[in-house]
Amino acid sequence: MAVYTDISEDDLREFLTAYDAGELTSYKGIAEGVENSNFLLHTTRAPLILTLYEKRVDRNDLPFFIGLMHHLADRGLSCPLPLPRHDGQLLGELSGRPAALVSFLEGMWLRKPAARHCREVGRALAEMHVAGEGFALTRRNALSLDGWQQLWEKSEGRADEVEAGLQGEIRAELEFLAANWPKNLPAGIIHADLFPDNVFFLGDRLSGLIDFYFACNDLLAYDVSICLNAWCFEKDGAYNVTKGVALLEGYESVRPLDEAEAAALPILSRGSALRFFLTRLYDWLTTPEGALVVKKDPLEYLRKLRFHRQIASVAEYGRAG
């Protein structure tokens, strides 16, 4: 679960006096999520999400995240809209943590997305990339090549506990990616974690995107590769080309990939599979047994990484090369 920091009703009521949020009628912690503590608040006005930013989020990044949601919502993207305090600030403090209130989005995330949902996600991702243009703040991707190397150094010594031979395989992968990573592709604001649990649907209609806490400036096609990894594989590890076609067509209906971006998808997908493998591996090795947060399986992403390694051409993802 993700309520790392508890709040008292008195402190919450006091916190809310800084906002035009109405009277608190009820609140509860939200079990889902891994990074921050989230609460659903009901008031005499609209429901709200309260987020307390936990240790893994750098406070210096908060103006970027909060400002980005504001920028995207302002441009018509359906995402949480931060509520300003009376003094105009978008961030406050509660229980010793930086805290923000954002609008509640209706919808549910899909446990079993189908190809039609992948198409919607592709389209929404491209809309986000377009809406991100002109955002004044920047944030480098802390989870790109340097960040992967640093994460790996923390886990390397114990990697073979997870699977024999992993140490050599990942070291070689990092070297390959460092030597071949594309540099001159179109860049902009990326979501960087657009997994099914961060996309809400009402029926078959996509109703909103959440969780912008990995967003940063990076290659736009890298974000596409994250979605291919997160949306287009089945539980048994098989790549579903129908979903891949739908996701790419949905994306390109708004923002066509150029040929260099399309050709780079295999290596970008290797990188994004490695990125989620490494964060999951680190959590797997360091989260104490009995902790209330759900540990995600690193091997799922190792299998995806191996799949991308043997891709000969982008056509295998379902796009004409």
Ligand SMILES: Nc1ncnc2c1ncn2[C@@H]1O[C@H](COP(=O)(O)OP(=O)(O)O)[C@@H](O)[C@H]1O
């Ligand atoms: N704006 C929102 N509207 C509705 N539900 C939300 C919103 N933001 C977060 N949630 C709920 O909180 C959960 C965790 O949020 P998330 O941002 O993914 O947390 P974390 O960053 O800790 O992973 C989501 O799965 C969702 O149920």
Ligand SMILES: N[C@@H](CCOP(=O)(O)O)C(=O)O
């Ligand atoms: N999507 C990542 C983990 C981050 O979780 P979120 O709850 O913040 O979306 C993964 O699957 O490894």
